[in-house]
Amino acid sequence: MTKPSLEGLLSRRLEGMGTSAIRDLLSQAGKKDFISLGGGYPAPESFPLKIIDDLDKIVKDKYGPSIRQYGATEGYRAPDGTVPLLEELPNFLKRPNRNIEVSPENIAITAGSQEALTILGMMFLDKGDKVAVESPTYLGAIQAFSPFKPNYIELKTDEFGIIPENLDLVFTENPDIKFLYTVPTFQNPSGRTIPLERRRIVADTLKKHAKFAVEDDPYSELRYEGEHLSSIKSLAPDNVIHLFTFSKTLAPDFRIGGMVASKEIITDANMIKQGLTLFTSNYNQAMVTEYLKGGYIDQHIPKIIKLYRERRNIMAQAIDENFPDIFKYTLPEGGMFLWVNLKKEFIDLATMLNMKKILEEAKRSGIGFVPGAPFFARSNGNEIAMRLNYTNQGPENIVEATRVIGEILQQNLSEISISAISF
Amino acid sequence: MTKPSLEGLLSRRLEGMGTSAIRDLLSQAGKKDFISLGGGYPAPESFPLKIIDDLDKIVKDKYGPSIRQYGATEGYRAPDGTVPLLEELPNFLKRPNRNIEVSPENIAITAGSQEALTILGMMFLDKGDKVAVESPTYLGAIQAFSPFKPNYIELKTDEFGIIPENLDLVFTENPDIKFLYTVPTFQNPSGRTIPLERRRIVADTLKKHAKFAVEDDPYSELRYEGEHLSSIKSLAPDNVIHLFTFSKTLAPDFRIGGMVASKEIITDANMIKQGLTLFTSNYNQAMVTEYLKGGYIDQHIPKIIKLYRERRNIMAQAIDENFPDIFKYTLPEGGMFLWVNLKKEFIDLATMLNMKKILEEAKRSGIGFVPGAPFFARSNGNEIAMRLNYTNQGPENIVEATRVIGEILQQNLSEISISAISF
Numbered sequence: 055m056t057k058p059s060l061e062g063l064l065s066r067r068l069e070g071m072g073t074s075a076i077r078d079l080l081s082q083a084g085k086k087d088f089i090s091l092g093g094g095y096p097a098p099e100s101f102p103l104k105i106i107d108d109l110d111k112i113v114k115d116k117y118g119p120s121i122r123q124y125g126a127t128e129g130y131r132a133p134d135g136t137v138p139l140l141e142e143l144p145n146f147l148k149r150p151n152r153n154i155e156v157s158p159e160n161i162a163i164t165a166g167s168q169e170a171l172t173i174l175g176m177m178f179l180d181k182g183d184k185v186a187v188e189s190p191t192y193l194g195a196i197q198a199f200s201p202f203k204p205n206y207i208e209l210k211t212d213e214f215g216i217i218p219e220n221l222d223l224v225f226t227e228n229p230d231i232k233f234l235y236t237v238p239t240f241q242n243p244s245g246r247t248i249p250l251e252r253r254r255i256v257a258d259t260l261k262k263h264a265k266f267a268v269e270d271d272p273y274s275e276l277r278y279e280g281e282h283l284s285s286i287k288s289l290a291p292d293n294v295i296h297l298f299t300f301s302k303t304l305a306p307d308f309r310i311g312g313m314v315a316s317k318e319i320i321t322d323a324n325m326i327k328q329g330l331t332l333f334t335s336n337y338n339q340a341m342v343t344e345y346l347k348g349g350y351i352d353q354h355i356p357k358i359i360k361l362y363r364e365r366r367n368i369m370a371q372a373i374d375e376n377f378p379d380i381f382k383y384t385l386p387e388g389g390m391f392l393w394v395n396l397k398k399e400f401i402d403l404a405t406m407l408n409m410k411k412i413l414e415e416a417k418r419s420g421i422g423f424v425p426g427a428p429f430f431a432r433s434n435g436n437e438i439a440m441r442l443n444y445t446n447q448g449p450e451n452i453v454e455a456t457r458v459i460g461e462i463l464q465q466n467l468s469e470i471s472i473s474a475i476s477f
Numbered sequence: 478m479t480k481p482s483l484e485g486l487l488s489r490r491l492e493g494m495g496t497s498a499i500r501d502l503l504s505q506a507g508k509k510d511f512i513s514l515g516g517g518y519p520a521p522e523s524f525p526l527k528i529i530d531d532l533d534k535i536v537k538d539k540y541g542p543s544i545r546q547y548g549a550t551e552g553y554r555a556p557d558g559t560v561p562l563l564e565e566l567p568n569f570l571k572r573p574n575r576n577i578e579v580s581p582e583n584i585a586i587t588a589g590s591q592e593a594l595t596i597l598g599m600m601f602l603d604k605g606d607k608v609a610v611e612s613p614t615y616l617g618a619i620q621a622f623s624p625f626k627p628n629y630i631e632l633k634t635d636e637f638g639i640i641p642e643n644l645d646l647v648f649t650e651n652p653d654i655k656f657l658y659t660v661p662t663f664q665n666p667s668g669r670t671i672p673l674e675r676r677r678i679v680a681d682t683l684k685k686h687a688k689f690a691v692e693d694d695p696y697s698e699l700r701y702e703g704e705h706l707s708s709i710k711s712l713a714p715d716n717v718i719h720l721f722t723f724s725k726t727l728a729p730d731f732r733i734g735g736m737v738a739s740k741e742i743i744t745d746a747n748m749i750k751q752g753l754t755l756f757t758s759n760y761n762q763a764m765v766t767e768y769l770k771g772g773y774i775d776q777h778i779p780k781i782i783k784l785y786r787e788r789r790n791i792m793a794q795a796i797d798e799n800f801p802d803i804f805k806y807t808l809p810e811g812g813m814f815l816w817v818n819l820k821k822e823f824i825d826l827a828t829m830l831n832m833k834k835i836l837e838e839a840k841r842s843g844i845g846f847v848p849g850a851p852f853f854a855r856s857n858g859n860e861i862a863m864r865l866n867y868t869n870q871g872p873e874n875i876v877e878a879t880r881v882i883g884e885i886l887q888q889n890l891s892e893i894s895i896s897a898i899s900f
Contacts, residue, residue, distance in 0.1 A: 056684040057715040060741060063655060063689075065603045065625070071748060086558075093547060101545040110533075122524040122728035124516060135509075165588060165732075168755045176624055180488045197752035201599055202488070232486060261479040266486075292480040305545035307759050309588075318483060325494060329620035331754065332591045336730050338758075 067201045089455040090422040094242060094390055095446035097365075100358045101305045105350045106341070112348070113340040121336045127328040129163045130336035139163060139310075139339040142346045147298070147314060151239075151274035153284040154296060160314055162323040163334050167272060167299040167311035171198035173326045174268055174295065177319070178232045179204045186224055186234040188216060190393075190429035190439070192242045192270065195235050206431035207231065213384050215241065215248035218255040225263040233266040233295075238286055240273040240389025243429045243441035247387060250283050257289035270297045272311075275355055277388035278363035287314060295319060300342050302390070303355060308338040362390070362445050365452060369444040372453045376460025378467050395426065395439035404438045406470045415462045421455045490624045512878040513845040517665060517813055518869035520788075523781045524728045528773045529764070535771070536763040544759045550751040552586045553759035562586060562733075562762040565769045570721070570737060574662075574697035576707040577719060579737055585746040586757050590695060590722040590734035594621035596749045597691055597718065600742070601655045602627045609647055609657040611639060613816075613852035613862070615665045615693065618658055629854035630654065636807050638664065638671035641678040648686040656689040656718075661709055663696040663812025666852045666864035670810060673706050680712035693720045698778055700811035701786035710737060718742060723765050725813070726778060731761040785813070785868050788875060792867040795876045799883025801890050818849065818862035827861045829893045838885045844878045 113121065120133060129137040140158035147154040147161075164170040171194065179185065179202035187195070189208040196206075207228060210220040215238060225231060236256075238248040248256065260267055269286050287296035299311035313323055327333075345351055369392055370385055380400035383392050396404060409425045416423065426439025440459070444452055536544065543556060552560040563581035570577040570584075587593040594617065602608065602625035610618070612631040619629075630651060633643040639659060648654060659679075661671040671679065683690055692709050710719035722734035736746055750756075768774055792815055793808055803823035806815050819827060832848045839846065849862025863882070867875055 056687060058687045058689050063601060064745070065599065065601055065606075067599060067603070068745065068749075095547055098542045098546055101542050103542060103545075106545075119521045119524050119526060122526075122529075122730045123521055124518055124724075124729040165754050169753065172753050176488065176490060178486060178488055180490070183488075194752075194755070201749070201752060264479060264481045266481050301547075306547040307545045309754070309758055322487070322491065326491075326624070329617075329624060330592065330595050331588050331732070332617070335732055335758070335761075 067203060071200065088420050088422060089447060089451045091442045091444070091447065091452075091455050092422040092424050093446060094443060096302055096306065096358070096390070097361055097445050100361060100445075102350070102354045105345070105354060106305075109341045109344045109348075109350070112344045113337065116344075117336075117340050121340055123336065125333040125336040125339075127324045127333050129334070130339045138343045142343050143312070146346050146351075147296075149275075150282040150284075151277065152271065152296070152298070153288040154291075154314060155288075156314055159317050160320060162313045162315070162320045162327065163339060164311050164313060164327065165309045165331055165334050166301055166306070167270060167297045167313075168194055168198060169327070169331065170297050170311055170313040170323075171195050171268075171270070172330065173313070173323050174233075175199045175202045175204075176326050176330075177322055184228050184231045186221070186228075186231050187431050188236055188241070189431070190243055190426065190437075191235065191431060192237055193428045195270065196428075196431055199235075204232070208431055209234075211244070211246075213246055214252055215246050216252070216256060218252060218259060221256060222259050222262070225259065225265055229263070231265060233268050234260070235268045235270065236286070237270045237272075239271055239283065240276065240386050240391075242273070242389070243391055243424070243426075244384060244393040245386030245389055245391045246384050246393075247283070248286075253283065253286050254289055257286055257293070260286075260290050260293040264293075266293055266295060268295045268297065272297075272299045272302050273389040275303050276359060276362060276390070278359050278366065280387045292316070300345075303351065303358070304342060304345055308335075308341060310334065310338050310342045359388075362388075365444040365447075365449065366392070368449050369442060369452050369456055372456035373442075373460070376457045378460070378463050380467070381463070390443055390445045392442045392444060393439060394442060395437075403467075403470065404436070407436075407438050407466060409436050409438055412462055412466055415466075416459055419458050419462070421458045423455075423459065490626060494623065511843050511845060512870060512874045514865045514867070514870065514875075514878050515845040515847050516869060517866060519725055519729065519781070519813070520784055520868050523784060523868075525773070525777045528768070528777060529728075532764045532767045532771075532773070535767045536760065539767075540759075540763050544763055546759065548756040548759040548762075550747045550756050552757075553762045561766045565766050566735070569769050569774075570719075572698075573705040573707075574700065575694065575719070575721070576705075576711040577714075577737060578711075582740050583737055583743060585736045585738070585743045585750065586762060587734050587736060587750065588732045588754055588757050589724055589729070590693060590720045590736075591617055591621060592750070592754065593720050593734055593736040593746075594618050594691075594693070595753065596736070596746050597656075598622040598625045598627075599749050599753075600745055607651050607654045609644070609651075609654050610854050611659055611664070612854070613666055613849065613860075614658065614854060615660055616851045618693065619851075619854055622658075627655070631854055632657075634667070634669075636669050637675055638669050639675070639679060641675060641682055644679060645682050645685070648682065648688055652686070654688060656691050657683070658691045658693065659709070660693045660695075662694055662706065663699065663809050663814075665696070665812070666814055666847070666849075666862075667807060667816040668809030668812055668814045669807050669816075670706070671709075676706065676709050677712055680709050680716070683709075683713050683716040688716065690717045691720065692717050695720075695722045695725050696812040698726050699782060699785060699813070701782050701789065703810045715739070723768075726774065726781070727765060727768055731758075731764060733757065733761050733765045782811075785811075788867040788870075788872065789815070791872050792865060792875050792879055795879035796865075796883070799880045801883070801886050803890070804886070813866055813868045815865045815867060816862060817865060818860075826890075826893065827859070830859075830861050830889060832859050832861055835885055835889055838889075839882055842881050842885070844881045846878075846882065
């Protein structure tokens with residue numbers, strides 16, 4: 055015996071975790087002449103390179119070499135003892151798209167909101183614990199929670215998100231649920247937003263059952279039209295752990311996000327984070343602090359919105375023109391995705407269409423998108439739905455990719471008709 | 478019922494995790510006029526600010542805006558399809574302080590080596606699984622592994638680290654051990670290094686029992702004297718998962734580290750990392766790539782070594798002059814720490830001295846250090862040992878802090894004598 059065998063050595067938590075469809079797809083995304091509508095990527099043209107250079111100068115002048123040192127898990131502490139990002143964030147959270155009133159002690163800083171999801175999984179979930187999730191839900195949350203082997207309970211949703219009566223029923227039938235995970239605004243993948251009135255009922259339902267919600271909100275700054283809605287956190291402050299990120303409003307590479315919760319939860323979160331990654335980059339915290347403080351965010355976001363609104367409209371029109379009439383989509387008022395699925399009256403076609411085959415054909419034509427399956431916690435493997443990202447491609451590519459996918463869908467549909475006729 | 482109670486809601490993995498002595502201490506570190514020998518912090522003067530500015534220009538010119546985008550979990554992929562850091566790292570790993578021959582497919586990039594420790598914990602450890610660790614061992618590894626509730630088996634060590642006969646015995650008595658965790662070079666906290674001959678026996682023992690070791694090596698570049706030693710990985714390539722970091726050789730804030738292992742383990746590591754934090758900063762990966770490629774590391778490291786060698790010597794002399802004669806330390810040939818503990822013949826004093834009281838008195842005098850207890854996986858809570866960091870303070874502060882600690886030790890010792898006499 056010399057070489058150890060991995061068999062029997064890996065933790066039970068790894069059982070059933072495999073490479074996902076999205077990983078396979080993303081590995082194609084860098085290829086030349088490949089048009090990916092796959093990732094949840096911002097437009098590279100939206101990154102404020104000039105602002106980043108200005109911030110870099112400010113940070114170097116203001117913070118000095120200590121910015122390159124190890125930092126406290128709780129957040130970068132300036133030589134004067136203050137924690138600049140924690141002190142700036144309450145202003146950011148108060149903006150009308152969140153409307154949250156909190157103190158610095160209620161905030162944990164994390165490496166993107168993905169790390170916050172991992173921390174919450176570690177904090178709350180033992181094997182078999184119940185988590186309520188939307189159907190569909192954000193696949194990154196499933197990836198963060200699944201190593202802790204929870205039992206997902208899928209909530210019914212419509213074009214306005216969670217159906218409150220169903221949430222009430224699920225809480226009543228499962229009083230041991232650990233928390234609800236929800237993306238209320240411009241949801242990934244569906245693009246839909248829970249309206250204010252329904253948010254109030256969700257908040258009241260949380261209070262009625264004394265339950266926590268994890269409210270993941272990466273997109274609410276990116277509203278192209280309509281009024282900003284208050285977060286569920288603002289409607290049920292004691293019952294909601296709220297997540298934010300600067301990946302969509304500054305740039306993903308800074309890896310700055312965070313969590314808003316009770317002081318008790320924040321203390322535990324920081325203790326867990328110390329074991330996970332020790333601390334979050336001080337320099338990047340300082341960059342975000344100055345981005346907020348200097349009002350750069352208010353110059354910058356309108357430019358992103360203008361860019362994305364146009365791309366959303368172009369994609370919506372291209373779908374209208376090219377996709378078979380059996381599909382529908384929700385036109386989102388913001389965010390980064392169009393979610394295309396079958397109209398109710400054609401739902402029977404779901405068993406006849408093969409989404410894997412459709413995606414394979416698209417990839418062979420140099421086009422990528424994410425199929426529906428990975429967004430369902432309890433997937434049947436062939437959900438007939440597509441998440442199409444419109445932010446990371448220019449207008450021409452959006453039109454071309456949508457046209458090609460439309461053609462493939464038409465072709466697959468006509469094959470069904472033929473085989474149906476031949477019976 | 479409105480507000481959810483955390484009682485009964487937290488995962489079982491959180492039981493027994495509390496705020497640690499080191500957390501309490503680090504929270505003091507930023508205070509004015511407080512001299513901390515506590516953290517494992519590099520000297521801020523060692524950060525190559527001019528090189529960082531040069532690298533920034535190179536990275537912006539060479540990599541363009543895509544550097545601010547989401548990146549692949551496996552590593553930043555340049556527009557030409559290459560993964561620059563992964564392709565540069567084999568040269569870095571081949572240097573004589575590691576002597577490791579590998580391909581890019583054997584390397585995972587992580588947010589500092591702390592994230593690599595977490596990934597390994599998630600990959601291998603279920604509740605009660607056995608892990609062999611040195612006594613003392615790196616407390617950050619304990620923090621990373623403990624949420625998965627392993628059972629630690631402490632190995633006997635001397636001034637040359639692991640005692641091979643004891644390792645053989647522990648493997649024989651515990652054939653189900655998941656892995657050995659070791660810091661062979663300039664260990665944190667003890668400063669000691671496993672000599673080459675003993676490394677060979679450790680490697681053979683791993684092979685004999687078909688066991689894995691996790692070899693954590695943050696410090697081997699920082700050798701002030703003596704010859705570089707090959708890593709254990711180079712002596713038993715199939716049996717060792719090797720960790721590296723740029724926190725001590727560039728600056729901690731970049732959060733770039735990684736893991737070297739079989740392709741199979743690297744694939745699993747990247748899958749787990751995707752759930753944890755999605756990806757590691759592309760920009761920081763590019764900065765490290767150019768730091769290595771441009772030979773900046775070879776200009777820079779000799780400067781760090783010169784600075785640290787002087788500080789180590791100053792601290793050693795100050796201990797010789799100020800500490801009671803019952804203490805000893807190992808003079809490390811590199812790294813960042815002096816470990817002070819009782820001479821064998823005075824070991825009985827351990828039950829009479831109170832380390833918590835000694836630390837409290839030091840803190841009241843404005844001096845911090847880390848007591849021994851948190852570095853023992855199975856601590857009695859009053860290990861009479863101190864980890865003293867000499868890299869993060871200038872010569873005057875090192876002398877002053879050492880003098881004050883020495884005085885407090887003398888004082889506590891004389892109280893024991895008096896109380897012994899009064900019996």
